[in-house]
Amino acid sequence: MVMRKLVVVAVVSFSAGLAVASFAGFREFIPGLLEGALVTIQITLAGAVVAVICATVAGLAKMYAPWPLRWLAVVYIELFRGTSALVQLFWLFFVLPLFGVTLAPMTVAIAALGLNIGAYGAEVVRGAVAAVPRGQWEATTALNMSRTQALRRIILPQAFVAMIPPWGNLFIELLKSTALVSLITISDLAFRAQQMNQTTFRTLEIFTIVLVIYLAIASIITVGMRALEQKAVGAMVRGRGH
Amino acid sequence: MLWDWSYAFEILPILAQASLVTIQATLLGFVLALVLGLVFALLRMAKSPWIALPVATLVEFIRSTPLLIQIFFLYFVFPEFGVSLDAFTAGVIALGLHYGTYCAEVYRAGLDNVPRGQWEASTALNLSPFHTFRDIIIPQAIPPVVPALGNYFVALFKETPLLSAIAVLELMQQAKILGSTTFRYIEPITLVGLFFLLFSLVASALIRMVERRLNRIGAR
Amino acid sequence: MTVQPMVKFDGVTKRYGALTVLDSLDLEIMPGEKVAVIGPSGSGKTTVLRMLMTLEKINDGVIWVDGEPLTHMHKDGRLVLADAAHLRRMRGKIGMVFQHFNLFPHMSALKNCMEAPVTVLKLSKEEARARAVELLEMVGLADKLDHYPAQLSGGQQQRVAIARALAMRPKVMLFDEVTSALDPELVGEVLNVIRRLGSELDLTMLMVTHQMGFAREFADRVCFFYGGKIAEQGPPEQIFGQAQNERTRQFLSACLEAI
Incomplete structure (x- = not known):
């Protein structure tokens, strides 16, 4: 209910913002900002893919891998959760070239943000897998399934449903953190806003429109994850019975 | 040799100086977040939808948009209205506002967890709403959520490097200046990273300690 | 002997x-x-x-x-x-039936009985299905093949669990x-x-x-x-x-x- 209200508010304010902007002669801002928004969306999507992969691998490695891998997963999780996203971004951007690794800023951005959110996601994966009732594992043993088979066919599909809402929050955090990439010269939405602000000084209008665009993208993520959750729960037919 | 120890030791005092600004911004920002969060939480509980709904919308709005843009917004927009904020103040207000919305959710969870019977008992004792809140509800609602608030304290701390975007001379900004003047980025940025890691690990350990103590009190 | x-x-x-x-x-x-x-x-x-x-x-x-x-x-x-x-x-x-059934909630009764024969015994889908249908008929659930555990009563769930265990052809x-x-x-x-x-x-x-x-x-x-x-x-x-x-x-x- 709250979410639906939020979407309505977002859409209304977005259109209102657009209307105000065009009527007041801010039309020239819109194309540039929308181009920036496209870059923001690209980084969010690619970062989400990286994050989900890192989180799944690290979360499962922390639970089930032999000790060297488990240790590696713990170091990754603690390192990326314990330091700032911006520090990680700058480190990859400024320090990696010193090791002879030069990546395009876009690659650095996607890798850094994906790794950062992935570290938080690893705990989401771990928590959801640990929350699957022990009886499910016992049933797979009684049916003589291997651990890998059990995990892939029985445990993960059930954990998946519980993961969706926290992942929704993480994707919003990811979207918000994409603004940081403007600080390593990528012309995303935040970068465009800064640039226009410096040339036109129409600060209030520009930043208001930008905030509303971010809110609109965030609302789309929220609604999308809601729909995904409903579908996933539907596939399990509401609850696990007795 | 990639890593230069003597350079690292040379810049350490400079970074230590800057870390004071980081810590100041963290503490001030978090105090603001705690206060604003409680205000948001209480206003969202208001009976009148004319108060509750706009506040809820504002909270969602601030939560769903990037802190960096909010920092820019406060720093660049206020002068348009004749209120000039220096970078540090604008940054602290943005941090406090942003994390205030997170704290509001935490408070709300805490308030929701106080049993209805406590409200009913307060009504039965004819306590005023103010006294009910101050003496009965808040003291029960806050302790269980202290660990969650602690987590946001650490999260806020980790976002202070964003203040470098408006040239507040905190750790990250200092590291960038050092890097751009000597063209050695590896030591300053790695040291900044280590500082954050150390602080976060210590803070998380403290939070877990508080959590265990609270659990023990709760179990009694 | x-x-x-x-x-x-x-x-x-x-x-x-x-x-x-x-x-x-x-x-x-x-x-x-x-x-x-x-x-x-x-x-x-x-x-x-x-x-x-x-x-x-x-x-x-x-x-x-x-x-x-x-x-x-x-x-x-x-x-x-x-x-x-x-x-x-x-x-x-060995096969086992549990007090709390432990059926897989994200699979229908039929899929519950086919899962392990396919993944563990490497039966073809058709063989596993035929075996599962036969066993579900035997426990009196021929009309519930496509029901999910949450749609079944406790007794029906437990009968599915019995069929699921039998599908592995245990001796004990x-x-x-x-x-x-x-x-x-x-x-x-x-x-x-x-x-x-x-x-x-x-x-x-x-x-x-x-x-x-x-x-x-x-x-x-x-x-x-x-x-x-x-x-x-x-x-x-x-x-x-x-x-x-x-x-x-x-x-x-x-x-x-x-x-």
Whole structure:
């Protein structure tokens, strides 16, 4: 209910913002900002893919891998959760070239943000897998399934449903953190806003429109994850019975 | 040799100086977040939808948009209205506002967890709403959520490097200046990273300690 | 030539920390024999089943199934603790039905019964489906193939669980208080299915149960557990008619009063 209200508010304010902007002669801002928004969306999507992969691998490695891998997963999780996203971004951007690794800023951005959110996601994966009732594992043993088979066919599909809402929050955090990439010269939405602000000084209008665009993208993520959750729960037919 | 120890030791005092600004911004920002969060939480509980709904919308709005843009917004927009904020103040207000919305959710969870019977008992004792809140509800609602608030304290701390975007001379900004003047980025940025890691690990350990103590009190 | 026991516990001990749950248990079950395990809670009776299903490690002794060691394996003429591969080979001989069903909630009744035959036994989808349909018909659920666990009653879920275990063609079936989580009016349908298995299939069955009437009528032998040991065992007529052990008599009269 709250979410639906939020979407309505977002859409209304977005259109209102657009209307105000065009009527007041801010039309020239819109194309540039929308181009920036496209870059923001690209980084969010690619970062989400990286994050989900890192989180799944690290979360499962922390639970089930032999000790060297488990240790590696713990170091990754603690390192990326314990330091700032911006520090990680700058480190990859400024320090990696010193090791002879030069990546395009876009690659650095996607890798850094994906790794950062992935570290938080690893705990989401771990928590959801640990929350699957022990009886499910016992049933797979009684049916003589291997651990890998059990995990892939029985445990993960059930954990998946519980993961969706926290992942929704993480994707919003990811979207918000994409603004940081403007600080390593990528012309995303935040970068465009800064640039226009410096040339036109129409600060209030520009930043208001930008905030509303971010809110609109965030609302789309929220609604999308809601729909995904409903579908996933539907596939399990509401609850696990007795 | 990639890593230069003597350079690292040379810049350490400079970074230590800057870390004071980081810590100041963290503490001030978090105090603001705690206060604003409680205000948001209480206003969202208001009976009148004319108060509750706009506040809820504002909270969602601030939560769903990037802190960096909010920092820019406060720093660049206020002068348009004749209120000039220096970078540090604008940054602290943005941090406090942003994390205030997170704290509001935490408070709300805490308030929701106080049993209805406590409200009913307060009504039965004819306590005023103010006294009910101050003496009965808040003291029960806050302790269980202290660990969650602690987590946001650490999260806020980790976002202070964003203040470098408006040239507040905190750790990250200092590291960038050092890097751009000597063209050695590896030591300053790695040291900044280590500082954050150390602080976060210590803070998380403290939070877990508080959590265990609270659990023990709760179990009694 | 004497017939070899299907299941043999040889001095099996199970401890949780300082607590000894099973104390040097010796028990032999012959092929096709139906054994009911009864006793007060905490007597170690469920642990017997869980050890046999390899859900619990044992601290001492050896469990044998079908002439081979289950918990151990032969290596250089000695018995050493079983590795994962040995356990997986041996587990194929055993099936188990749980108190709380443990059906997979994200799969239909049919898929629940097809999953392990396909992934573990490597049957083709068609073979697995044919086998699953046949078994679900046998437990009286031919019309519920596409229902999910949450859409089924407790009794129906438990019957699916029985079909699911049978689909792996085990030689030994374990029933762990399979009617304890059911509403009273649903107990009968599950017991009827078990009766049918007993008469139609050549299965060795070991069941922990609180249904004394069923144990008396169905089992070939009843074992009364008390304090981690078998306090008394024998044919149902003996245990229920003229128990020798004081504890057995107390337990059974307490059970009768409960009814």
